[in-house]
Amino acid sequence: MKFKLLLAASMLSLGVVHAQDFVKGIVYEDTNKNGKKEKTETGLINVSVSNGIDVVLTNERGEYKLPVGKDNIIFVIKPTNYSFPLNDKNLPEFYYIHKPNGSPKLKYSTVSPTGEIPKSLDFPLYAQQEDIKFKALIFGDPQAYNMDEIAYFKKGIIEDINADGTIKFGISLGDLVGDDLELHKPYQDAIQHIGKPWYNVMGNHDMNYDVEVDSLSDETFEYNFGPNNYAFHYGNAYFIVLDNILYPNPNTGKGYLGGFRKDQLDFVENSLKYVPKDKLIILNYHIPLGNINSDSFRHSDRDRLFKILAPFKHTLSMSAHTHWQEQIFYGLQDGWKQQGVHHEYNVGTTSGDWYSGTRNEYGIPSSTMRDGTPKGYAILTIDNNSYSFEYKVAGKPKNYQMNIIVPSVLSEKYARLYKISVNFFMGKKGDKVQYRFGNDQWQNMTYVEQPDPAYQYELLKFDTAEKFIDGRRPSNAVNSTHLWEAKFPNKLPVGKHDLQVKAIDMYGKLHTQTVAIEIVK
Incomplete structure (x- = not known):
């Protein structure tokens, strides 16, 4: 016993054993919105507060207490019917960075030493009324590599948006910029013009690559945006934001791998302990969980995530990263722990x-994605614990939901050699897509997974150009997961005809489109 006491004393003198540090404070309703806790302002009960791993609820006086180390971000999980203060870029202010010694010195700006934590770290919230039905804007990969591309993003996407009162906030699903982290500020300047609170996910092009451990790869992101793992309630939905890039790749020491650290999944599990089981749980991350092998995404992490989600019957995931658009479904064979499937919407990108x-009359690149989906953004609609999506093509009317690929003029004699192709941007295998000419009977089209012919045509313009084309050559095509085709009828008479196409999306909404063609002798 005497030896153990001496050993403990020795370890204390060497600093090996540390007394546990704590942070405490009050979450309160800031009725006069001055950011200071007044005597007349009351604390809020049962609000979740986290240090990035642990999650606690405030007591009846709004008080909380959490352990902290030397590198924590303390943040509030926004409860329903409350909002956070916003900074001048419309970014929510819901966190406090605790880095007494600051971040390591890296290529891009990081957090300076914050000193000792305040004696009472208080968080203000504003009361607001939240309907159970609302909308949010969803961006995939703005990913500008320079100020010219920031301008394309602003002109091509931001100015296309009409964020009316039904839109409550927005989320960017990572790759906010393209490796140059000094562009985070111009990105914020562009997003600010939407005029809505904006939440951000970290992507693999938002990371510090001059680090040796994953826990430091987000230092500049934290400096610019705060935590990269957090959550918030809105209406009857619970949004969880996660960084799912492991850098360096733990398998090879080079590059990155899709996955989660244990502490991140601990946070998810701890936060969900206080979320009602009938809520809609929405996961927001960058890399799709459905990469086909563990060389792309660590499946053991996905398995634990699915186990954590097992008690919740209403779930959704949103990802980006691929620069194409796809509806992904996980069933029992993929480790999903419930009957039915878990839906992940791999959102098309704003870049x-x-x-x-090629560029339009304003100098903005067309930027069609490799699967033939035009650049744009998604609009998420939540109604209680159900959801639906719309995809808005930048620069096109709201009802432009498919591209009908067919010659405008073709020969009566050779019509049978042609086919009709339809890229239904929000479609998936199993959806019903039909066509007809005039008032003829509707005919079913066949689902195919192959490159979009219109995209290949645009690519060939660059590959066979005899004159200089000002613009970046598009990437090689990938198979589209929302493409249908049919043989062209061989008995269509000479003259002009309306080709009509209709499609029903996974939410039961009917979409129609018509193009004019002409049959000649």
Whole structure:
């Protein structure tokens, strides 16, 4: 016993054993919105507060207490019917960075030493009324590599948006910029013009690559945006934001791998302990969980995530990263722990195919994605614990939901050699897509997974150009997961005809489109 006491004393003198540090404070309703806790302002009960791993609820006086180390971000999980203060870029202010010694010195700006934590770290919230039905804007990969591309993003996407009162906030699903982290500020300047609170996910092009451990790869992101793992309630939905890039790749020591650290999944599990089981749980991350092998995404992490989600019957995931658009479904064979499937919407990107392709009259690249989906953004609609999506093509009317690919003029004699192709941007295998000419009977089209012919045509313009084309060559095509085709009828008479196409999406909404063609002798 005497030896153990001496050993403990020795370890204390060497600093090996540390007394546990704590942070405490109050979460309160800031009725006069001055950011200071007044005597007349009351604390809020049962609000979740986290240090990035542990999650606690405030007591009846709004008080909380959490352990902290030397590198924590303390943040509030926004409860329903409350909002956070916003900074001048419309970014929610819901966190406090605790880095007494600051971040390591890296290529891009990081957090300076914050000193000792305040004696009472208080968080203000504003009361607001939240309907159970609302909308949010969803961006995939803005990913500008320079100020020219920031301008393309602003002109091509931001100015296309009409964020009316039904839109409550927005989320960017990572790759906010393209490796140059000094562009985070111009990105914020562009997003600010939407005029809505904006939440951000970290992507693999938002990381510090001059680090040796994954826990430091987000230092500049934290400096610019705060935590990269957090959550918030809105209406009857619970949004969880996660960084799912492991850098360096733990298998090879080079590059990155899709996955989660244990502490991140601990946070998810701890936060969900206080979420009602009938809520809609929405996961927001960058890399799709459905990469086909563990060389792309660590499946053991996905398995634990699915186990954590097992008690919740209403779930959704949103990802980006691929620069194409796809509806992904996980069933029992993929480790999903419930009957039915878990839906992941791999959202099309606002940068499209990395700002490639020919330019329009305003100098903005067409940027069509590799699967033939035009660049754009998604609109998420929540109604209680159900959801639906719309995809808005940038620069096109709201009802432009498919591209009908067919010659405008063709020969009566050779019509049978042609086919009709339809890229239904929000479609998936199993959806019903039909066509007809005039008032003829509707005919079913056949689902195919192959490159979009219109995208290949645009690519060939660059590959066979005899004159200089000002713009970046588009990337090689990938198979589209929302393409249908049919043989062209061989008995269509000479003259002009309306080709009509209709499609029903996974939410039961009917979409129609018509193009004019002409049959000649």
